[in-house]
Amino acid sequence: MKRIFFCLSFSCFLLFLLFFPRTAVACARSGLMLWFNTLLPSMLPFMILSGIFMKAGFIEKLLALTKGFWKSVFHLTPMGGYGLLIGIFCGYPMGAKTAADLYQDHRISRQEACYLLTFSNHPGPAFLSSYLCVELLHREWLILPAYGILYLSSFFTxxxxxxxxxxxENSLPEFKRKEASAAFSWGEALDASIMNSFLSxxxxxxxxxxxSLIQGIxxxxxxxxxxxxxLLLGFTEITTGTMAIAQRNWNLSVSFPLLLALTASGGLCIAFQSKSMLAETDLPLSPYLKGKSxxxxxTLLLGRLFIEIVKIVI
Incomplete structure (x- = not known):
């Protein structure tokens, strides 16, 4: 079955490239520009710095002060809390990448990494506020409710x-960590972080x-x-998909919850990106898929509830 699906997909791509070359080039260029103008400058510095901080042990010592908070509120270790923070502030798919890096570096257990995958991947703050609420919906007053709904949904998950x-946490086996003072080298850490970040x-x-080519098809x-x-475009890739939905000019009671729900899901593109971030570990993708669902x-239910409350108040 997988082989048949692969052959059909490959045939569709080949026919698309052969018979619609202008559209294919435009779609590929659009995807490349999205990566070059948005992801590369916004995510690469965070990837490099995050790798250095983890190898240096700075983050672990700093977050140890908030151990009680992470344990009681999210049932996480301090390093698991770091993975959640990176996922919130750096956007897709940094939550999955950080969970994989922490697990691979023996900073968190496999169970905690799987748990973290269910709710640590989030859209970046700029995507949620500037793009979704301002550029697409043209309503700045929705920014705070959008943050609240999305992060509350993540907490419920x-x-x-x-x-x-x-x-x-107390029964975890001793992790095979080297002491930072004995093993840490700024040069080696920088080189390793840059190479790992550029690969990712x-x-x-x-x-x-x-x-982007799939959307063109x-x-x-x-x-x-x-x-x-x-809806199919939104389920495939959220940036252009949410734009297509916003251009339909549906009622806010439909468009706002739907756009938020699609943003919370990440779409197929983010799922495949997250899978690639887990490729060098034995972590499954299933916790991510269950959590995102x-x-x-x-998010859809809370978004709809919020709109109904606004109608009553106004």
């Missing part, structure tokens, strides 16, 4: 999965271009209703 991936960011660029499919096509549903 963590409550739902913490029993499934429960772990006892290049993978992301490849997936963005690939899914979807837009050419005949017989699809315009509304269904917009639940988070999207919570």
């Amino acid at each position: 963590s409550l739902l999965f913490r029993r499934c991936y429960s772990f006892d 960011i290049t993978k992301l660029g490849g997936y963005i271009i690939l899914f 979807l837009e050419l499919l005949p017989g699809l209703p315009a509304d269904l096509k917009c 639940c988070s999207s549903l919570f």
